[in-house]
Amino acid sequence: MPVTNRGLLACLAVLGGAWAGPARAQSGDVYAWLERALQAGDLLTYRAQCVAENHDPFTQSAARALKAQFVECCDGPSGRTRTEYMAPPELVNTMVLEDREFIYQVDKKRRIALKQSAAAGSMLPSVEGSRIDLLRRNYSATIAGTRVIAGRECAIVEIMPNADRAGNPWRRLFIDKRTAFPLRIENANGAGLLVNTKAVTSVDYAFRPPEGFFSLPPGTTVKSDPVHRSGALQADASLSAQLGFRPVMPQYVPAGYVFAGAHIIGADGAKAVHLMYFDGLSTISLFEEPTRSRGRAGWAPGGPGAHALSWTSGNLSLTLIGDILPQELVQMRNSMG
Amino acid sequence: MRCEDYKKLIYDLVDGTLDEARASYVRAHTDQCPECRRQLQSWERLRAGFSAIPRPAMPRSLAAEVAYAASRQRVPFWGRLGSTPALRVAAVCGVLLLAAAGALVIPSLRGPGRAGEPLSVARFAPGAPQRTFEEVLPDVDVPGREHALFARAGTAFDRNLWTVAVNLESLSLLE
Numbered sequence A: 001m002p003v004t005n006r007g008l009l010a011c012l013a014v015l016g017g018a019w020a021g022p023a024r025a026q027s028g029d030v031y032a033w034l035e036r037a038l039q040a041g042d043l044l045t046y047r048a049q050c051v052a053e054n055h056d057p058f059t060q061s062a063a064r065a066l067k068a069q070f071v072e073c074c075d076g077p078s079g080r081t082r083t084e085y086m087a088p089p090e091l092v093n094t095m096v097l098e099d100r101e102f103i104y105q106v107d108k109k110r111r112i113a114l115k116q117s118a119a120a121g122s123m124l125p126s127v128e129g130s131r132i133d134l135l136r137r138n139y140s141a142t143i144a145g146t147r148v149i150a151g152r153e154c155a156i157v158e159i160m161p162n163a164d165r166a167g168n169p170w171r172r173l174f175i176d177k178r179t180a181f182p183l184r185i186e187n188a189n190g191a192g193l194l195v196n197t198k199a200v201t202s203v204d205y206a207f208r209p210p211e212g213f214f215s216l217p218p219g220t221t222v223k224s225d226p227v228h229r230s231g232a233l234q235a236d237a238s239l240s241a242q243l244g245f246r247p248v249m250p251q252y253v254p255a256g257y258v259f260a261g262a263h264i265i266g267a268d269g270a271k272a273v274h275l276m277y278f279d280g281l282s283t284i285s286l287f288e289e290p291t292r293s294r295g296r297a298g299w300a301p302g303g304p305g306a307h308a309l310s311w312t313s314g315n316l317s318l319t320l321i322g323d324i325l326p327q328e329l330v331q332m333r334n335s336m337g
Numbered sequence B: 001m002r003c004e005d006y007k008k009l010i011y012d013l014v015d016g017t018l019d020e021a022r023a024s025y026v027r028a029h030t031d032q033c034p035e036c037r038r039q040l041q042s043w044e045r046l047r048a049g050f051s052a053i054p055r056p057a058m059p060r061s062l063a064a065e066v067a068y069a070a071s072r073q074r075v076p077f078w079g080r081l082g083s084t085p086a087l088r089v090a091a092v093c094g095v096l097l098l099a100a101a102g103a104l105v106i107p108s109l110r111g112p113g114r115a116g117e118p119l120s121v122a123r124f125a126p127g128a129p130q131r132t133f134e135e136v137l138p139d140v141d142v143p144g145r146e147h148a149l150f151a152r153a154g155t156a157f158d159r160n161l162w163t164v165a166v167n168l169e170s171l172s173l174l175e
Helices: A003-018 A027-043 A131-138 A237-243 A326-334 B003-015 B020-032 B034-050 B060-071 B077-081 B085-105 B142-154 B156-174
Strands: A045-054 A067-075 A080-087 A094-098 A102-107 A112-117 A139-149 A152-161 A170-176 A182-188 A194-204 A221-224 A258-267 A270-278 A283-290 A298-301 A307-313 A316-322
Touching (some): A027 A131, A027 A139, A027 A152, A027 A170, A045 B156, A067 B156, A094 B156, A112 B156, A237 A258, A237 A270, A258 B142, A270 B142, A283 B142, A307 B142, A316 B142, B003 B020, B003 B034, B142 B156
Antiparallel strands (some): A045 A067, A045 A194, A067 A080, A080 A094, A094 A102, A102 A112, A139 A152, A182 A194, A270 A283, A283 A316, A298 A307, A307 A316
16 A cells, blocks of 8 residues: 555544444445455554454364464554464464564464565555455445444445356455444355354454564564565566466456466475456465476365365466355366366 | 354264263254254265265276375365364265266366377476475465465455464474
């Protein structure tokens, strides 16, 4: 986000903070709610206790579903956050420090940090700045009522895919009316099943981080992420030249998705291209990597609510990941010859 | 508890992983609730019927894919956390259904290297042989982790969910 816009956004946030909107806003207001909700993390300073759960019966057994509990502290204007996990057990000693450039995943016990490129700003080069337009084009948003979450009055915003895009996930946001911060998020898959939720159980907007709060603990050893990413690229001849092979582009892309850009990822002699598609809310990734032998093949869970489909074609190993219906991924795969 | 909560426990009841007290608790509810009872019966039928399902001949290419996938030791973290008997039953049934319908429904979901497949989709630059990500980072699901980074950048709403995914998949890199 350009720095020049931050002042304006901060003003909007202040105005938003002073405005407790009506319980049922006009339908035209709903995208303004969403735009503010998307920017809330950049504007607000807060400390929030959160629970994120994955309920997807196809990727998780309900009783063993992934449940993450964490405290997230954010200083929006400086773009820094600090997250500390209480669950799952694998992450109990983990603290995550983020700024706009890097993510430091810190093992507090062993005082080791993995430095990763946040790359958020460059992940969506072709659609940065037009997200809300894509969202408007592909989804219908409505205000479905109000509810109190973590002691705060929230507007319930339902985001449903347009009729021609049935099979795409939908979301329900519970947006704090005074700050536009989403205090609860429910994601359902294309079949209408609730697959994951994130809920804030308490939030403190008066939180002011002490000095050094977002710094690495003293004596921490920093390891760099072995995976490097190129800057944003377009799918043109220069991409093929840098890769050393010509990436295969799908002839079919699910309705509403646009090509959002590409990155070359590399690590110690391995190189792959990550082609990205985005519809304003959901993402599809296509990875292509040269392989000398048979690569991975078949289906796998692809993350919260997502599926991954891998296969090989010629000398390429390919993987598609998305939270759309599996048959859409198959159709993409089939369109690649 | 609501029916939704009971439904989550029904999977584990069928798995046989609930302790006796909780199993009785869930059964007491399913005895009284027709909808949850249907769900329980459906899962029990699935489990009971599994062994009786005639196994159609699996297309060779798909069988190879499944065998290869099964041989892979590394499973994405969400797969590891979700590995239960019920899930495995569902997955195997899904594979059998795929095998039965695959040739008709998704005829091109076949293994690589089929006869006559053109290699023109990729042209490699001559030079040093390239290593694969599986060789370089055998304990990391690189596509899964990269997608999680992309997804968290895409939608600020879902940032936390995907951040957890990135953090879990990155754990082995701290070793």
